[in-house]
Amino acid sequence: MTQRRVTVLGATGSVGSSTVDVLAGDPESFAVVAVTAQTNAAKLAEIAKRLKAKRAVVGDPSAYEDLRAALEGTGIEAAAGASALDEAAAMPTDVVLSAIVGAAGLKPTAAAVRAGHDVALANKECLVCAGEAFMDLARRHDANILPTDSEHNAIFQLIDGTDAADIGSYTLTASGGPFRTWDAEAIASATPEQALKHPTWSMGAKISIDSATLMNKGLELIEAHHLFGIAPDRLRVLVHPQSLVHAMVTFLDGSIHAELGAADMRRPIAHCLYWPRRSRTPIKSLDLSAAPSLSFEQPDPERFPALRLAQEALRRGQGAATVLNGANEVAVAAFLGHRVPFGSIARIVEETLMAADREGLLQVPASVEAALVLDGEARRLAVDVLERQ
Ligand code: NAD
Numbered sequence: 597m598t599q600r601r602v603t604v605l606g607a608t609g610s611v612g613s614s615t616v617d618v619l620a621g622d623p624e625s626f627a628v629v630a631v632t633a634q635t636n637a638a639k640l641a642e643i644a645k646r647l648k649a650k651r652a653v654v655g656d657p658s659a660y661e662d663l664r665a666a667l668e669g670t671g672i673e674a675a676a677g678a679s680a681l682d683e684a685a686a687m688p689t690d691v692v693l694s695a696i697v698g699a700a701g702l703k704p705t706a707a708a709v710r711a712g713h714d715v716a717l718a719n720k721e722c723l724v725c726a727g728e729a730f731m732d733l734a735r736r737h738d739a740n741i742l743p744t745d746s747e748h749n750a751i752f753q754l755i756d757g758t759d760a761a762d763i764g765s766y767t768l769t770a771s772g773g774p775f776r777t778w779d780a781e782a783i784a785s786a787t788p789e790q791a792l793k794h795p796t797w798s799m800g801a802k803i804s805i806d807s808a809t810l811m812n813k814g815l816e817l818i819e820a821h822h823l824f825g826i827a828p829d830r831l832r833v834l835v836h837p838q839s840l841v842h843a844m845v846t847f848l849d850g851s852i853h854a855e856l857g858a859a860d861m862r863r864p865i866a867h868c869l870y871w872p873r874r875s876r877t878p879i880k881s882l883d884l885s886a887a888p889s890l891s892f893e894q895p896d897p898e899r900f901p902a903l904r905l906a907q908e909a910l911r912r913g914q915g916a917a918t919v920l921n922g923a924n925e926v927a928v929a930a931f932l933g934h935r936v937p938f939g940s941i942a943r944i945v946e947e948t949l950m951a952a953d954r955e956g957l958l959q960v961p962a963s964v965e966a967a968l969v970l971d972g973e974a975r976r977l978a979v980d981v982l983e984r985q
């Protein structure tokens with residue numbers, strides 16, 4: 597059997613670690629080409645050795661010496677810097693798993709697409725930032741984008757073999773985050789420690805905060821719109837605290853198909869890495885007789901305004917989505933740094949969108965590069981807004 601060649605961008609993170617697990621569990625099926633991280637040279641070197649990668653790359657040049665020293669005598673190449681990340685993404689491979697956090701993942705992921713590689717996409721910010729320009733790039737370079745975010749992976753599985761014209765609506769589920777049952781006042785003053793305690797998933801810091809504000813679900817609506825070409829009015833969100841149903845598709849005749857599985861990212865990751873086949877994985881399949889009962893409720897737009905902001909941005913168009921994403925990254929970093937309260941995150945995003953509108957910036961970026969320029973403008977405006985908080 598020929599091995600599938602895999603590159604992992606953001607290998608030291610939460611999705612990265614789940615990916616490393618899947619790859620290390622089946623060395624006969626996979627040959628690892630390159631692995632990357634931003635700063636953690638020691639952890640990256642461990643991963644590169646465990647997976648017998650050809651190359652390991654750190655984005656931060658100051659981490660190069662540690663990486664080189666840790667890989668001495670192993671035959672694994674070490675490299676550093678932003679352009680080295682892009683080069684690693686473009687190395688000959690079959691699939692690139694994109695698990696960098698934030699719009700920082702856009703350039704290397706676009707480099708993988710330009711090289712014609714299939715991309716298993718966990719990094720949603722890349723799609724929210726560049727939208728149609730990113731999907732166009734993939735079409736032009738004949739690169740399949742395999743949805744790895746759990747809800748999108750569920751839709752990817754659910755629509756396999758169906759005709760989109762037969763589908764009425766698509767529902768993404770949300771756990772509701774750690775503040776699902778909190779009142780507005782308590783939410784407004786929640787601390788980073790409280791916001792990082794996700795009830796069902798174990799994830800990186802940024803997405804954990806996005807899950808607490810429900811911005812994550814908003815970003816995911818925009819992601820679903822681009823991945824599958826779903827019109828905004830056909831996209832729904834339901835809060836489902838058990839996180840066992842990941843998405844649902846409602847057909848015109850009223851039948852609802854749902855995808856269920858344990859809240860474990862190794863499942864969608866394995867689905868993308870083995871695609872279009874399936875394989876056994878070490879993940880226990882869900883025992884429904886032991887599962888809690890499944891419940892569903894509408895999200896509350898009053899207590900979770902970030903979701904509404906993302907829905908408005910989706911309707912408004914790509915410029916608004918790009919600005920929403922950049923402003924959110926600035927606001928979340930400020931919250932994690934204890935510089936603004938939780939309640940300010942959505943306010944900073946909203947005020948940044950209004951400022952960008954006043955400056956006439958909410959135009960559709962025509963290319964990935966234009967999206968990155970607008971992302972930079974959004975960050976500049978968000979910092980101004982933040983300083984006035
Ligand atoms: P994380 O913070 O745990 O890991 C991020 C990875 O990106 C690390 O390897 C880090 O070294 C690298 N990185 C950070 N900044 C970088 C930069 N500027 N340049 C290059 N590399 C950089 O994040 P995560 O939770 O694994 O999430 C990764 C992406 O996957 C996010 O877009 C997130 O929304 C998405 N996602 C995550 C989960 C999850 O369960 N964690 C689920 C679905 C989707």
Ligand code: MG
Nearest residue numbers: 745746747816
């Ligand atoms: Mg998700």
